[in-house]
Amino acid sequence: MLAMLSTGPGLRRCALAAAAALTLLGAGPPTTAAPGNANGNRNGSASGDAGGDDGPDLSRFYDQKISWSACRGDGMPHDLQCGKVTVPLDYARPKAGSLDLALARYRATGTKRGSVLLNFGGPGGAGVPELAYGGKEFMDLTDGYDVVAFDPRGVGRSSPVSCGDGDDDAFAAVDDDPALSDPPVLLARLKKAAAACAEHSGPVLPHIGTVDAARDLDVMRQALGDRKLNYLGFSYGTRLGAVYAAQFPHKVGRMVLDGVDTLTEPLAEQGIAGARGQQVALDDFVGWCVKDIACPFGQDPRVARQEVVRLVRSLDEDPVPTDFGDAFSGQDLVGALGQGLYSKELWPSLERALAQLVESGDTSGVMAFATGGMTLPPRDPGGGTPSPGALVDEEDVPLDNLPAALMAINCADDPDRPSAGQIAADLQRLRAAYDEASPVFGQYRLTEVLTCYGRPKGTDFIRDEVKNLGTPKMLLVGTRGDPATPYRWTVETARRLGSSAVVLDNKGEGHTGYGSSKCVHRKVDDFLLYGSLPPSGSSCGPDEDEG
Numbered sequence: 001m002l003a004m005l006s007t008g009p010g011l012r013r014c015a016l017a018a019a020a021a022l023t024l025l026g027a028g029p030p031t032t033a034a035p036g037n038a039n040g041n042r043n044g045s046a047s048g049d050a051g052g053d054d055g056p057d058l059s060r061f062y063d064q065k066i067s068w069s070a071c072r073g074d075g076m077p078h079d080l081q082c083g084k085v086t087v088p089l090d091y092a093r094p095k096a097g098s099l100d101l102a103l104a105r106y107r108a109t110g111t112k113r114g115s116v117l118l119n120f121g122g123p124g125g126a127g128v129p130e131l132a133y134g135g136k137e138f139m140d141l142t143d144g145y146d147v148v149a150f151d152p153r154g155v156g157r158s159s160p161v162s163c164g165d166g167d168d169d170a171f172a173a174v175d176d177d178p179a180l181s182d183p184p185v186l187l188a189r190l191k192k193a194a195a196a197c198a199e200h201s202g203p204v205l206p207h208i209g210t211v212d213a214a215r216d217l218d219v220m221r222q223a224l225g226d227r228k229l230n231y232l233g234f235s236y237g238t239r240l241g242a243v244y245a246a247q248f249p250h251k252v253g254r255m256v257l258d259g260v261d262t263l264t265e266p267l268a269e270q271g272i273a274g275a276r277g278q279q280v281a282l283d284d285f286v287g288w289c290v291k292d293i294a295c296p297f298g299q300d301p302r303v304a305r306q307e308v309v310r311l312v313r314s315l316d317e318d319p320v321p322t323d324f325g326d327a328f329s330g331q332d333l334v335g336a337l338g339q340g341l342y343s344k345e346l347w348p349s350l351e352r353a354l355a356q357l358v359e360s361g362d363t364s365g366v367m368a369f370a371t372g373g374m375t376l377p378p379r380d381p382g383g384g385t386p387s388p389g390a391l392v393d394e395e396d397v398p399l400d401n402l403p404a405a406l407m408a409i410n411c412a413d414d415p416d417r418p419s420a421g422q423i424a425a426d427l428q429r430l431r432a433a434y435d436e437a438s439p440v441f442g443q444y445r446l447t448e449v450l451t452c453y454g455r456p457k458g459t460d461f462i463r464d465e466v467k468n469l470g471t472p473k474m475l476l477v478g479t480r481g482d483p484a485t486p487y488r489w490t491v492e493t494a495r496r497l498g499s500s501a502v503v504l505d506n507k508g509e510g511h512t513g514y515g516s517s518k519c520v521h522r523k524v525d526d527f528l529l530y531g532s533l534p535p536s537g538s539s540c541g542p543d544e545d546e547g
Contacts (some may be wrong), residue, residue, distance in 0.1 A: 011147050043244030047537055049462060056094050061087055062222045069512070072106060073394060076132055081105050084391055085223045087153070087216045090207055099204060099389045101158045102151040104128040106135060110143035114253070116230040116528060117220060118149045123210070124405030126156030126397075132358060138232075144529045145230065152214060152240075154201070155405045157391045161201035162398030163193065169340050183424035187453060194454030197404060201426075203388070208405070209412030213460050214244040218251060228253030230528060234512050235259040235485060238476075239413070241463070242497065245474065246466040255474040256526050259482060259512035259518070260490040267414045267452065268430065271445040272437045273486055278445075279438035281341040281483035282308065283485075284509070288344075296351070296358040309439050311358065320361055328363045334444045336369040340485055342511045391508050395448040411452035417462040423453060468498040475534075476501050477520055481509030505539040513540065 020264065064086060071082040074410035082104050104127070105115070109182050120130045127149030134547035138147050151158040198205060221229040230253040235240040245252050262270060286304045287297040292379070297304035312330035319327030340350035344370075353365025398404070404481075410520035418426070434442035452458075474497075478490025487505075506513035513520035519540035526532040 010221065014165075020102060035456065039086055049103060056092065058088065058091070058094055058219075061094070061098075061219050064219075066103065066223050066225050068105065070364055071128075071132065077135065080132055080135070081107065082128065085150075085216075085220050086389075087219050089203060091212060091215055095540065097203060097389055097457050099153055099159050100219070101153060102126075102128050102156060102391055103148060103220070104150075105146045106131070106139070106142055106146040108142050108144060108146050111283075112146065113144045114146070114226045114228075114230055115148045115252075116141055116145040116232055117217065117224075118147065119152070119231075119233045119240050120149070121233075121235030121237050122151075122155075122400045122402070122406055123236040123239075123409035125236075126151045126402075137448075140525050141232075141528060146224070148220075150220065152213050152273065154204045154224060154408060155401065158399060159202065159389060160392060160397050160406050161197070161203040161205055161400040162400055162402045163197040163404045164200040164400075182333050183420075183427055186427070186450070187420050187423065190450060191454040193451065197408065197455075199405070200398070201330065202409070205408060208408045209459055210240050210243050210409065211247075211461050212415075213240055213409075217244050221251065226253070227251075229255070230523070231255045232514075232528065233257055234514070236261055236409075238493075241474075242460060242466050242469075242493070244498075245469050245471050245500075249469055249471045250477045252471040252474065254531065255471075256437060256477065256524050256528060257474065257493075258477040258514050258524070259485045260476050260493045261485055262489045263493055263496060264463055265489075267410060268416075271449040272433055274433055274484060275438040275441040275445040275485055275487075277483040278338055278341060278441040281481075282438075282440060282482075285341055285347055285350070288347060290349065294351065296355040312440055316420045320363060322363050322367060328367065331444055331447075333366060334355075334441055336366040338441065338444075339369045343516060344509060345516075397403050407448075407451045408455075410448075411455045412453060412458045413462055414458040415463065417452065417457045420453075423450070435463055439459055456497045467496045469500045471500045473502050473533055475504060475524065477504045477506055477513045477524065479506040479508055479510065479513045479517075482511050484511045501538040502533055504534055505537065507539055508542040 034454070066083040066085055068083045070076075070078070070079040071080045084100045084102055086098050086100050088094040089099055094433075116128060118131065120127055120134075128151050131147070131149035135147070141147050153159060217229060217231070229244065229248070229251055231241050231244070233239075233256070235258075238259060239261040241255055241257050242263060245255065249284040262273075265273070283305060286297065286308065287301050289297065290299045290301050290304050293299070295304065297307040312333055314330070315328065315333055316330030319329040319332075322328045335348070336353075340346045340353070349365075350369065353369060356362040356365045430446060431443075434446040436442070438445070476490055476494050476497075478485075478487045480487050488502060494503045502521060504513075504520065506517055508517050508520075510516045514524055515521070517540050523534050523540070527534075
């Protein structure tokens with residue numbers, strides 16, 4: 001899926017601070033590659049634990065053991081342990097370099113049957129801070145598992161990619177409406193942005209896609225001492241899990257995919273689906289808001305929807321200043337709205353934040369949604385430079401890592417690269433389609449899609465090969481009112497994966513079901529802990545404990 005991210009330069013400087021909050025989208029975002037695949041792997045397949053006779057020798061990676069110790073850092077839970085695992089930079093050339101990936105775990109409290117790996121979505125979300133700050137959601141799983149999260153390659157402390165702290169103009173290539181009306185200007189800015197990302201990201205960029213990240217999962221599985229991979233993935237994490245299952249079908253243990261991503265839709269179509277879903281969620285929010293006398297848009301739903309559109313356009317034309325030194329634009333507001341709409345639990349806070357903005361021009365509330373409401377520790381300008389591939393200190397993670405990684409991974413996973421002529425010819429049609437899907441979110445979603453221009457072509461493995469899996473049964477959770485991953489994607493992906501897929505129909509609202517539905521939470525835990533699967537097609541009601 002395409003996660004909602006703030007694109008304004010001032011808010012991008014807060015991207016790292018937002019990482020833990022933005023990855024809740026799932027819980028409750030170069031050099032020339034080898035021919036045919038942006039990940040340097042033509043078909044994405046894997047041949048056994050340590051390479052075997054058909055591939056390079058990976059034994060030094062598969063033979064490693066993880067050394068765990070207490071996590072360091074302010075606010076880290078005392079019972080959270082941290083470690084690292086080392087993986088090849090390029091699986092086709094394992095001697096060409098390596099990467100350390102950051103791990104964190106809560107140890108099993110009951111009878112341990114292994115580990116369960118979590119991925120919270122994004123792409124580009126760092127798993128270690130999410131487990132640290134949101135781990136209570138998963139404590140029931142410690143009855144049988146070590147609960148483990150990780151920062152994927154290119155993300156967080158694991159060789160983080162960046163497009164450069166000083167490249168705001170390049171990063172904002174498609175933020176402004178005039179550029180969208182002038183294809184040559186737009187394409188030149190997109191190329192500049194892609195070049196900035198390649199310059200600042202280092203050697204991991206051509207190997208950042210999901211095909212390589214899924215192979216990292218298998219190295220982690222072995223290093224954790226597990227014969228099979230037990231896995232709970234949200235949103236983008238469902239794409240990662242499905243790719244792993246295609247590469248290592250005989251290593252799949254108990255796997256749950258919640259908020260199921262598409263495996264086949266091009267990014268342009270994903271963006272339209274995302275804009276449409278966000279617009280439905282916005283309309284639902286407005287319908288809820290107008291019932292409250294404090295709603296800043298009045299009490300008439302139709303007028304209130306128009307007022308939201310007018311507010312976005314007004315801020316695009318005349319942004320307001322912020323404490324970060326940069327102006328807050330309409331597209332920044334769209335990013336904040338996107339975050340606030342992922343869960344109904346956030347709606348009262350979103351209403352108050354919007355009232356502050358409308359009534360007094362106070363951006364602090366909406367900025368909290370756009371940035372996750374967190375602040376960063378100051379950087380140490382005298383800090384040393386880590387060795388290539390080594391973990392970086394938390395304070396040295398680039399502030400734009402989350403959006404930079406999201407763009408890089410989505411582009412690496414998508415084989416479509418329309419030419420300059422095709423983009424110029426299709427731009428107005430695309431704008432119309434996105435604006436029709438959502439007058440509020442359309443432009444924002446279109447800019448996310450266009451950022452792949454100027455980057456190497458992505459892999460075709462996911463679209464062509466992740467299907468008809470010969471794995472044990474896996475549980476796919478789809479939520480009817482999901483604004484980010486439409487329920488139809490769950491149905492389509494289950495059909496594509498084949499008889500292994502068991503669908504749980506969550507008839508509630510919000511992005512993913514595990515964090516919002518007690519029924520979904522219980523059924524997922526029952527499967528992971530006890531192997532008890534619900535019948536395919538069974539459901540959980542919107543506000544019930546029993547399905």
